[in-house]
């Protein structure tokens with residue numbers, strides 16, 4: 001697979017703007033002004049009203065976005081801030097810990113939407129939704145696999161050679 005920088009950049013820009021990765025016009029989340037519950041802030045919409053792209057493919061789809069991207073960048077930020085403060089200012093530990101942990105917590109909350117958007121863009125880049133083509137039953141995603149181990153066919157005996165008959 002070759003890296004398509006133009007396509008990757010397009011998906012990255014759409015993720016930065018929290019837009020649909022497919023068409024880039026409709027938002028991934030409710031507008032902050034319309035959020036009434038905390039869950040609405042973090043949960044993406046079901047899909048794109050324009051192109052029909054489903055944002056959450058399956059239950060738990062965005063777990064990796066939070067565990068890897070959000071916490072990953074939060075940890076990098078915390079580690080970077082720790083080393084910067086420790087070696088430049090030499091502040092006491094009881095001040096150093098909250099001055100590293102608190103910004104990371106705020107970062108994680110405010111970066112949560114972008115984590116999901118970047119994850120969606122990555123997934124859309126490497127594994128785009130396949131359009132179902134009529135007639136072939138969905139293509140490669142629908143390959144039938146046997147339910148259990150396949151037993152080898154029983155050996156069949158070779159047919160007995162016919163007795164030569166004497167012609168008198």
Ligand SMILES: [Zn+2]
Pocket residue numbers: 020021022023024025026048049050051052053
């Ligand atoms: Zn769309």
